[in-house]
Amino acid sequence: MKFHKVSFAILAAALVAFGVPAKAEVSEVRVAKQLGISYLPLMYMENLGLLEKHAKAQGIADLKITWSTFTGGGPMNDALISGNLHFASGGVGPFATLWDRTRGSLGVKGVTAMNSMPLYLNTRNPNVKTIKDFTPKDKIALPSVKVSIQAVTLQMAAEQAFGEGNHGRLDALTVSMGHVDGMAALLSGAGEITAHFTSPPYQYQELAQPGIRRVLSSYEVLGGPATFNVVWTTTKFREANPKVYKAFLAAFEEAIDLINKDKRAAAENYLKWSKEKDTVENIYKILNDPEIEYTTTPKNVMKYVDFLHKVGTLKAKPASWKEMFFPEVHHLPGS
Known part of the structure; x- marks a missing residue:
């Protein structure tokens, strides 16, 4: 019996036609968050x-979601690199560092x-x-740290206060704590x-106590509103799990919409889920602060990135914020 060679393309088409499944996407997604109202x-x-x-909605039933809580971006990045985490979340600093690495x-x-x-940088030292004090x-x-x-x-504030090259002037005073x-x-x-x-809500809770004052706001350093938190993952995960990735982004966008449509309910939910001891009115006031916005648009990310590259923390300097984000958000007016 004589066999003929079949091209890979024809074979692949046949497999699809006869319902042979492609490689399945993950059955479990591991997501990490940190503490605070910014992770709402x-x-x-x-x-x-x-x-x-x-x-x-993407055709994936019974997807298991495992949630973890971290106290900082460093350990979260380690978990992502080791494959023990799929979606990390945190500040622009840890995100930019891992993008570069x-x-x-x-x-x-x-x-x-x-x-x-x-x-806010708050102090009890009168x-x-x-x-500079x-x-x-x-x-x-x-x-x-x-x-x-x-x-x-x-570090950015230190360079502004003490001059070019003095960004590490206050590093020796810093201590890593949740x-x-x-x-x-x-x-x-x-x-x-x-x-x-x-960060919110802790900075506001501190300022409500006698003897605590604000020394600095990040918006003063950045010259305006700036992204605090970002969600990131690997190219490998996104490419291997396109439906899960799409579902994650859709779920995140729905969460943003729910928060912005009913901030009182958001305040109630935050206290219920975080189990923090505060009042709905206090949290509701924070959520209505015009300086606080839940949005998928990156803002002033490049100011952080440019600084990190200048001081040598980042080896590479992206041409724009879009180089650091996946294309699904490239239509947004980021900076």
């Missing part, structure tokens, strides 16, 4: 089952921006009016922590 879109996705909903390999890029929010006796708590977006913003622990250390009035560079 991911909290909506988790608690309302939005990713499962949109996965079903994985160019030509895993190809980490941004899925979407999550919000624009100011970050002698500190500006960052910090002394070696002060210690500044922030999520991750040199890596977190707070640490990068502090937001909740940093707030507790600041408000205790004891110990070495005299300042805390944090």
Whole structure:
């Protein structure tokens, strides 16, 4: 019996025609978030089952979602590189760092921006009016030394205050602490922590206490509103799981819409899901702050990236923000 060679294209077409399934997408998606009201879109996705909903719309039934909570971007990046995580979330600093490190390999890029929010540097030291007043006796708590977006913003502020090349002037004063622990250390009035560079809602909760004042806002350093948090993943995951990726983005966009349409419900949901001790009115006030916006549009990301490249943290400098994000968000008016 004589056999003829069949081209790969014809064979592939035949397999599709006869219903032979292509390689299946993942049956479990591992997503990570951090603490704070800035992660509210991911909290909506988790608690309302939005990713499962949109996965079903893509024809993927029974998708398992495993949620993890991290206290900083560094450990989250390690988990993503090792394959123990599919979607990471955090500040622009950790995101940009991993984008730079994985160019030509895993190809980490941004899925979407999550919000624009100011970050406050608060202190209990009455002698500190500006960052120039910090002394070696002060210690500044922030999520991750040199890596977190707070640490990068502090470096940018230091260079503005002390001059070109002095971006690391205050690095020795910084201490890595999660937001909740940093707030507790600041408000205790004891110990070495005299300042805390944090995020909503913790910065507002701190300022509500006697003797706490704001030294700096990230918007002052950046010259306007800027993206605080980003969601990122690897090119490999996106290419291997196009339906899951599409479902994730659709679920995220729905979460953003739900928050923006009913901020009082969002405030109630945040307290219910986070189990933090605050009032609905306080959280509702934060959500209505005109400086706070839940949006998928990256804002002022390039100001951070340009600085990180200038000081040598990033080896590569993207031509624009679009080089760092996957094409699904390229239509947005980012910067």
